[in-house]
Amino acid sequence: MSANAATPREHLAHQLAEAVAEALRTDLTRQARALLVVSGGSTPVPFFAALAHQELAWDRVDITLADERWVAEDATDSNARLVREHLLVGKAQQARFIPLTTGHSTPEEGVEEVAGRLEQLTWPASVVILGMGGDGHTASLFPDSRELSLALATDATVVAVRTPSQPQARITLSAERLHHALRHVLHISGDDKRTVLGRAMSGDDVRELPIRAFLSCPLAIYWAP
Numbered sequence: 001m002s003a004n005a006a007t008p009r010e011h012l013a014h015q016l017a018e019a020v021a022e023a024l025r026t027d028l029t030r031q032a033r034a035l036l037v038v039s040g041g042s043t044p045v046p047f048f049a050a051l052a053h054q055e056l057a058w059d060r061v062d063i064t065l066a067d068e069r070w071v072a073e074d075a076t077d078s079n080a081r082l083v084r085e086h087l088l089v090g091k092a093q094q095a096r097f098i099p100l101t102t103g104h105s106t107p108e109e110g111v112e113e114v115a116g117r118l119e120q121l122t123w124p125a126s127v128v129i130l131g132m133g134g135d136g137h138t139a140s141l142f143p144d145s146r147e148l149s150l151a152l153a154t155d156a157t158v159v160a161v162r163t164p165s166q167p168q169a170r171i172t173l174s175a176e177r178l179h180h181a182l183r184h185v186l187h188i189s190g191d192d193k194r195t196v197l198g199r200a201m202s203g204d205d206v207r208e209l210p211i212r213a214f215l216s217c218p219l220a221i222y223w224a225p
């Protein structure tokens, strides 16, 4: 591989960016606005960078998150900050971003306001892009979240979650709301996550590996080593 050649993860990120951009373009031919739901964490960074430079009517695109830590928007672990720094740049800076946090001190106090914001958007979303952790969580549907059963079953748009394995309180789109999309993508990398996904595919206990709630969406899997 030459010094300038893309890594497999960068190559995958470009393929995903092209597919998502094409999906948005298609939906924008028949509707005034289109909604893109993205995940946070480290995996999406090269995808955001590639998507930000795609040619499309970004001024008619709304972008929100699958989940968020209840932290200030400028905190280093804020998913909103990640989106602002890596996706809302280049051509994509014309998109409208809808964050999942408010000025309230807890997500329980903020859920109603966030739900109100999200209800204004164009559902079904054009694309929901999920990530996955090594524990099989997706969005903030963690195996040890106290509110996991609620988040899997409720028809509410968002749920405040407290998770013993995680340092911060979080807010997550509910499983039902995450299902409300025309296309679903799982974007992951590394052998460890491939192994977790294999386990998820060979069982059915959603509480053990919450990603199982989305395996039959259908789900397009974008994986690189």
Ligand SMILES: O=C1O[C@H](COP(=O)(O)O)[C@@H](O)[C@H](O)[C@H]1O
Pocket (backbone or CB within 6 Å): 039, 040, 041, 042, 043, 044, 066, 067, 068, 069, 079, 130, 131, 132, 133, 134, 138, 139, 140
């Ligand atoms: O906590 C989170 O983790 C997952 C996976 O993140 P990654 O760093 O392993 O890519 C992510 O999908 C989710 O949005 C985020 O809040």
